[in-house]
Amino acid sequence: MEYVPKQEIKKRIDNFQSHLKEQGFTCAFIFQNVDIFYFAGTIQKSVLFIPVEGDPVLMVQKSLTRAQQESPLEQIIPLKSLYHVPQSLHDLGIDPSGTAGLELDVLPAYIYLWFQDTFRQCHTEDVSPSIRKLRMIKSAYEIEQIKRASIILHTGLTEIAGILKEGMTELEIDGYMGYIARREGHMGIMRMRGWNQEMTYVHVLSGKSGSVPSFLNSPQGGEGTTPAMAQGAGFKKIAKNEPIEIDYGAAVNGYISDQSRTYTIGQLPEIMEKAHECSKRILMLMEKEARPGTVCSDLYHMAVEEAELNGFKDVFMGYGDSQAKFVGHGVGLEIDDLPLLSHNFNNRLQEGMVIAIEPKFVFPELGVVGLEDVYEVTSSGLNRLTLTDQKIIHIKPA
Amino acid sequence: MEYVPKQEIKKRIDNFQSHLKEQGFTCAFIFQNVDIFYFAGTIQKSVLFIPVEGDPVLMVQKSLTRAQQESPLEQIIPLKSLYHVPQSLHDLGIDPSGTAGLELDVLPAYIYLWFQDTFRQCHTEDVSPSIRKLRMIKSAYEIEQIKRASIILHTGLTEIAGILKEGMTELEIDGYMGYIARREGHMGIMRMRGWNQEMTYVHVLSGKSGSVPSFLNSPQGGEGTTPAMAQGAGFKKIAKNEPIEIDYGAAVNGYISDQSRTYTIGQLPEIMEKAHECSKRILMLMEKEARPGTVCSDLYHMAVEEAELNGFKDVFMGYGDSQAKFVGHGVGLEIDDLPLLSHNFNNRLQEGMVIAIEPKFVFPELGVVGLEDVYEVTSSGLNRLTLTDQKIIHIKPA
Structure with a gap:
């Protein structure tokens, strides 16, 4: 079993404590x-208490033995139930007061209410923006895990070409x-932070399925x-001369990679071939323009402009009122990590960000075509971590 | 595409409105x-508003077209964002006041806080216990879906015996x-309500893996x-003369079935054969004792007693401080539906409940053996919905 290196954890805690200090937590x-x-x-x-200064305390309900094996933290103590948190901290001489950070975007209301009622000497603020901002910048260790997940994707996307009929x-x-994916070591789940959002690790959409x-x-x-379920593969049989879009994810040691390729048995309609070329052009444009300092929303608008130049604005990233207003998203421990390459995400790219860029075109009734690749932002620009060739993958009809 | 029948939805809403009325919502x-x-x-x-009397309002952000196709509700309207909920209701002449029910066990704190801040004329209470209580009793339609999911499980558990090596x-x-599972129509996800609980749809645990x-x-x-990920299958290779426990789930139209079987290549250690027999005996005991009116915790205690009689109390449902204090759980739209056959769930069984009963024995270092089957509670007792034979499945070594 591979554990997260102690130095990684130490650095994350140090950075987070600096954030906490800056924000007045x-x-x-x-x-x-x-x-x-x-x-x-x-x-x-478990519940993890992180003070602005000093050692974190990991209070574990189940399994303590396993948490002690897996975590490099110094203070790991048993916890009988949520309701014993104040006593467990008090026993260590810790009685929290001041502004406490909670993950308000994901924390269930009942825990929030319990907290308010229990830690009356604390004022609470949302700390998720700080956590997501920290998690947005990946270390070399984290990028290595995403590379490993990308190898699994390459294997799957290559092997499936021999099987499609x-x-x-x-x-x-x-x-x-x-x-x-599982055979090659995918950990078995792809986590998504957004409320009510969920995903399997494959989307196989052929022909008109891709336009639903x-x-x-x-x-x-x-x-x-x-x-x-209302998403992903269905009972439809794949046919000749239609796009088969495979959007594929895998995760290694928690870290997700995410890639899409377009397959077809026979030949795609010409308009879809053209749209796929446009998808490739948008990726090249992003590769050319994106570097530390580039504003994320600028990249989205450039992508839209390129789609428009090619006559595909109306089908870029969906159509009608289902059109998505982004062309890329962060990946990491969650598939909806920051940053977003969206119409209103105005932060600048930074070294160490990892983004999936997925210019896709959705034609009503005909389906979806396009590419998705994962890139690391380096000091000199984008470095592609996903491996599969960016062409349409043609399968010979039987 | 199969939609939920209109009569089902109508009955659920009617029952829920009676609950709301009884509870003062x-x-x-x-x-x-x-x-x-x-x-x-x-x-x-979307956001669904259900008044104590009158028609519900489904306010849909994405996709409205699809919601209109899928839902038999009468009032389905577009919603620009969460923040437009009050206006959308107001436009229909609805200005909520009094005690409003919210799902406090799952609702993210930020939505709760927005609600408190927005609907100041409302007092909020947790409505999840009412919802879970309603969902605990399944209709004939719902049981039919669980039967269909059980057929998928039977296919998988049978077919895999020809493949294990x-x-x-x-x-x-x-x-x-x-x-x-997917080939046979499993919808692709198994939902779990508990905070931070998550599952893939298969657990394959061989030998000592089963005891982690x-x-x-x-x-x-x-x-x-x-x-x-910290659960389920890992890189361990399966070997002769050890248990291979396959815990398998699938869902049809939202409804989960859940089954476990023990396989072995060659022969199990004698003590594990005995434990497996005890697992079978506990299932028979549950089948004999469970009927409408039986107290759930009584069933758990009977199971523990049977395990004790056979000398397996210390390894029943885990060992040491990881021993689980239940022998069964409801299944339905979530794999942790009510009721629980646990040490402290004192409700009585009712007709229409559907429960997975999983007497298992976990031996340190050796692994896990046991059965899991899904039963419907009928007026005359338990009716098994899962299909596979309850024996240990022996595979001949190559």
Whole structure:
């Protein structure tokens, strides 16, 4: 088992404590498994207390043994239940007061209310923006994990080309891609932070399936098998001369990579071939323009402009009222990490950010085509971490 | 695409409104996708307003078209953003006051705080206990979906017996089971309500992997591939004469079925054979004793007593401080539906409940054995919905 290196954790805690200090927090209580993993290296059931100065305290309900093996933190203590948090801290001489940070974007209301009622000497503020800002900049260790996840994706996207056949259902292809991902070491889940947002790790959308919008904040949605899922692969059989868009994710040691490729058995309609070329051109444009200092929303607007120049503005990232207003998103421990390359995200790119850029075109009834690749922002510009060739992948009809 | 029948939705809303009235609520605001699906038949991005009397209002951000197709509700209107909820309701002549129900167990704090700040004329109370209580009793339609999911599980658990070979990794088997589930129509996700709880749809745990505890509220956990996931299949290769426990889930139209079987290549250690027999005996005992009116915690204590009689009390549902204090749980739209057959859940069984009963034994270093089956509570007792034979599945060594 590979554990998060002690130096990683130390650096993250140090940076976070600087943030806390700058923002006037006296401490933060971290409850969400992903954020606990970021700061403690474990997702065992626990509450993590991080003071603005001094050692964090990881209070563990289950499994303590495992948390002690996995986390390099110094203070790891057992916790009977949530309601014992104040006593556990008090026993260590800690009685929090002042402004405490909570993850208000994800924390269930009942925990928030319990906290308010319990730590009456604390004033609470949302600390998630600080955490997400920190997590936005990846270390060499984190980028290495995303590279490893990218290798899994390359294997899957390559291997599936030998298996795709007319008449297979989207579900069968989806299942097979999932099989490859797991066989190659994908950890089995892709986490998403947004409320009510959820994902499987494959979207296989063929022909008109690719043009069905969904609740998901993404260019394509897909019908899925049921309104209860309402996204991704469905019972549709893949046919000749239509796009088969495979959006594929995998995660290693928590870190996600995310890639999309367009396949076709036979030949795509000419307009979709052209749109795919435009997708490639937009990626090249992003590669040329993006570097530390570039404003994220500028990149989005450049992408829209390029789509418009090619006559594809109306189908760029969806159509009608389901058009998504971004061309890329951060990836890391969550698939909706920051930054966003969106119409209103005005932060500047920084070295160490990792972004999935996914210029896609969704044609009503015809489906979706496009590319998605993951890039690291380096001092000299974008460095692609995903490996598969950016062409349309043509399968010979049987 | 199969939609939730209009009569189902109508009955659910009617029952919920009776609950609201009994509990003194004037209305409820439903935000979580699963609960919205239960009452509206769609998970499109929306907010569902249910007054104590009169028609619900489904306010949809994305995709409105799809929500209109999927939901049989009468009032479905577009919603620009969360912040437009009061205006949208006001335009329909609705200005909520009195006690409003919110899902405090799952609702993110920021939405709760927005609600408090926005609907100042409302007092809020947790409405999740009412929702969970309603959802605990399944209709014939809902039980039908769980039966369909059970057929997928039977196919997977049967087919995998022809594939298991010494030297395969747990991950490869997990991936293959996932492939079968999807190929057969599993919707692709298994939802869990508990905070920070999450699941893939397969756990493949061989030998000592089965004895690694995790944060998960379940008898077995497993190492997984990384502390970032910390459960389920890992890189371990399966070997002869050890248990291979496959805990398998699938969902059809939202409804989950959940089953576990023990496989072995060659022969299990005698003590584990005995424990597996005890698992079978506990299931038979539950089948004999459970009927409408039986107290859930009594069933748990009977199971513990049977384990004790057979000398397996210390390894029943885990060992040491990771021992789970339940022997079964409800299944439905979430895998942690009510009721619980646990030490402190004192409600009585009712007709229409659907429960997974999973007497398992976890031996340190040796692994986990046991059965899990899903039952419907009928007027005359338990009716098993899962199909696979309850024996240990022996695979001949190559």
